[in-house]
Amino acid sequence: MITIIKPGLLTSIQDLGRYGYQKYGVIASGVMDPIAHRVANLLVGNEENESTIEMTLIGPTIQFHQDTLIAICGGDLSPAINGKPIGLWRPIFVKKGSELAFGKCQAGCRAYLAVAGGFSIQSVMESKSTYLRAEIGGYKGRAFKKGDVIHLGQPSELSSKMVQAYKSHLSSDFFSDAWTVDAGFIPIYQKKSAIRVLQGRHYHLFSKESHKKLYTEGFEVSPQSDRMGYRLMGPSLTLEKPEEMISEAVAFGTIQVPPGGDSIILLADRQTTGGYPKIAQVATVDLPFLAQAKPGDQLHFTEITHDEAQRLILERERELQALKQGIQLKFA
Amino acid sequence: MEYKLLPLGDQAVIIEFGTEISTNIQKKIHLVTAYLDEQAPPWMIEYIPAFTTVTIFYQPAAISRLCNHRYLPFEYASELITSLLSSITGGKTSEPRVVKIPVCYGGEFGPDIENVAKLNGLTTEEVIHIHATGVYSVFMIGFAPGFPFIGGMSEKIAAPRRATPRLKIPARSVGIAGIQTGVYPIETPGGWQLIGRTPLELFRPDDAVPSLLQAGDQVQFTPISLEEYQEWENENQ
Numbered sequence: 001m002i003t004i005i006k007p008g009l010l011t012s013i014q015d016l017g018r019y020g021y022q023k024y025g026v027i028a029s030g031v032m033d034p035i036a037h038r039v040a041n042l043l044v045g046n047e048e049n050e051s052t053i054e055m056t057l058i059g060p061t062i063q064f065h066q067d068t069l070i071a072i073c074g075g076d077l078s079p080a081i082n083g084k085p086i087g088l089w090r091p092i093f094v095k096k097g098s099e100l101a102f103g104k105c106q107a108g109c110r111a112y113l114a115v116a117g118g119f120s121i122q123s124v125m126e127s128k129s130t131y132l133r134a135e136i137g138g139y140k141g142r143a144f145k146k147g148d149v150i151h152l153g154q155p156s157e158l159s160s161k162m163v164q165a166y167k168s169h170l171s172s173d174f175f176s177d178a179w180t181v182d183a184g185f186i187p188i189y190q191k192k193s194a195i196r197v198l199q200g201r202h203y204h205l206f207s208k209e210s211h212k213k214l215y216t217e218g219f220e221v222s223p224q225s226d227r228m229g230y231r232l233m234g235p236s237l238t239l240e241k242p243e244e245m246i247s248e249a250v251a252f253g254t255i256q257v258p259p260g261g262d263s264i265i266l267l268a269d270r271q272t273t274g275g276y277p278k279i280a281q282v283a284t285v286d287l288p289f290l291a292q293a294k295p296g297d298q299l300h301f302t303e304i305t306h307d308e309a310q311r312l313i314l315e316r317e318r319e320l321q322a323l324k325q326g327i328q329l330k331f332a
Numbered sequence: 333m334e335y336k337l338l339p340l341g342d343q344a345v346i347i348e349f350g351t352e353i354s355t356n357i358q359k360k361i362h363l364v365t366a367y368l369d370e371q372a373p374p375w376m377i378e379y380i381p382a383f384t385t386v387t388i389f390y391q392p393a394a395i396s397r398l399c400n401h402r403y404l405p406f407e408y409a410s411e412l413i414t415s416l417l418s419s420i421t422g423g424k425t426s427e428p429r430v431v432k433i434p435v436c437y438g439g440e441f442g443p444d445i446e447n448v449a450k451l452n453g454l455t456t457e458e459v460i461h462i463h464a465t466g467v468y469s470v471f472m473i474g475f476a477p478g479f480p481f482i483g484g485m486s487e488k489i490a491a492p493r494r495a496t497p498r499l500k501i502p503a504r505s506v507g508i509a510g511i512q513t514g515v516y517p518i519e520t521p522g523g524w525q526l527i528g529r530t531p532l533e534l535f536r537p538d539d540a541v542p543s544l545l546q547a548g549d550q551v552q553f554t555p556i557s558l559e560e561y562q563e564w565e566n567e568n569q
Contacts, residue, residue: 019377019378019389020377020378021378021542022378022380023365023378023379023380023381023473023547024473024477024478024541024542024543024546025473025474025475025476025477025478025479025517025535025543026477026478026537026542026543027477124537124538125537125542133518133520134477134518134535134537136537198339198341198342201338201340201346246351246353246382246383246384246385247382247383247472247474247481248346248380248382248383248384248385248387249340249344249346249380249382249385249387250340251340251341251343251344251389252341253341254340254341271474271475271476272380272473272474272475273380273382273472273474273475281340281341281342282341283341283342284341284342284343284392306339306342306406307404309341309342310342310392310404310405310406311404313342313343313392313393313405314392314393314396314401314405317392317393
């Protein structure tokens with residue numbers, strides 16, 4: 001069991017999303033940074049889709065009422081246990097009674113807290129993700145508030161083995177494994193050169209000038225950005241000639257351009273369908289960089305082919321599989 | 333069945349049946365989605381039907397394993413979809429489901445009905461009569477959970493969106509935008525002209541099928557009085 005002492009800016013329970021209901025207009029929701037979420041789960045012996053706590057810019061303060069195996073991945077929000085800084089991207093065994101707090105946002109803007117066994121909450125439409133606008137899923141359909149109490153789920157066999165291995169090392173507040181995931185896995189959110197995008201379905205309908213601007217100029221993430229989408233400030237993109245689109249499905253990372261010319265990148269809480277022209281689509285492998293961008297950040301885009309984007313996904317999945325097997329072997 | 337397969341990003345295929353909205357295309361889409369429901373191919377995460385397209389989402393790694401990594405995911409997903417669509421035997425379209433939606437028109441629930449009447453040189457009674465005698469079809473669900481895009485409204489009661497959208501439109505409001513009519517399932521901002529409200533919930537998160545309406549349904553609106561509306565609401569609480 002854990003208690004939320006301070007809720008932070010926007011802290012909610014998410015998993016990999018609510019799929020199978022978009023045909024009824026129910027949005028997918030789910031984590032903004034799927035890689036950080038999946039790795040955090042693997043590091044505590046969970047299934048990759050288990051629910052984690054997503055926090056944004058200002059993290060929560062959480063008290064643990066039982067010895068708990070945790071991992072924090074994603075943006076660096078300066079996590080500390082009982083005032084002692086702890087590392088990201090590694091398993092940490094926390095002693096009962098300890099308090100986890102966050103400080104300055106050093107890199108990125110979203111972090112994921114996984115606990116062994118996940119959170120014991122009811123799934124709604126087969127997902128534990130919080131759908132904030134419809135107030136369903138997650139913890140009472142909302143972001144955390146002060147005083148919320150969340151029960152933890154049953155740890156897996158692997159989690160139990162990990163706990164056994166760490167138990168003897170636990171002295172005061174926590175034990176942090178010196179081992180972390182491969183450096184290649186840990187994205188450096190501040191140094192990303194350009195976000196790779198595929199041509200969108202309506203790319204060819206945009207003016208030559210707009211094509212050029214898309215790849216050469218910077219776009220700033222505006223303050224009117226949230227889990228639904230980032231509104232971008234920057235060069236205005238226009239169709240060669242005005243045209244009405246017929247509404248159809250959109251995806252995580254779709255870049256659409258309303259008539260005003262300011263682009264919007266659709267994210268985790270995107271609508272299921274959209275009627276604006278789609279100029280580009282962020283490559284799946286670069287979604288984590290997007291998820292970690294905050295208002296005021298400059299984004300640059302570079303083109304990637306459809307084939308290359310697919311190869312990169314497969315490579316990423318192989319790496320994740322290798323990580324999963326590595327953890328299993330280590331604690332076998 | 334004629335169609336084009338196009339990528340949506342690197343994890344989805346758009347099946348495009350045409351570029352104009354028509355009942356013919358809607359029938360095809362209905363046929364395809366019914367078949368997808370029945371077959372539930374294990375490599376498919378889900379599909380989203382729209383006016384002229386059905387988009388299928390898949391897991392690239394799963395598709396890659398299926399073909400022993402011989403093809404890139406989109407290529408093989410396209411092959412799987414082509415073979416799936418070729419096995420659909422046409423013709424057995426079931427009769428559309430007819431859903432009756434009771435509406436309490438005007439008053440506090442429909443603050444824009446007089447405006448709609450004035451714009452079209454009609455009385456409010458005439459607007460209600462025209463709206464309630466139409467037979468509509470649901471083209472797609474989108475924009476909000478359970479929100480139907482409904483076609484078939486008479487142009488006699490068409491009205492442009494409000495110049496300034498309302499910040500909050502109460503759930504279950506019935507509105508008009510251009511030649512479209514629709515019902516808001518949850519409270520959202522919006523610019524539609526509001527003509528009434530239904531006591532029926534369109535979004536039902538606790539049900540296996542969380543939307544009252546589905547693409548392909550036919551809809552009829554039935555006028556009810558304020559008393560009937562309140563009775564209906566009490567019964568369903």
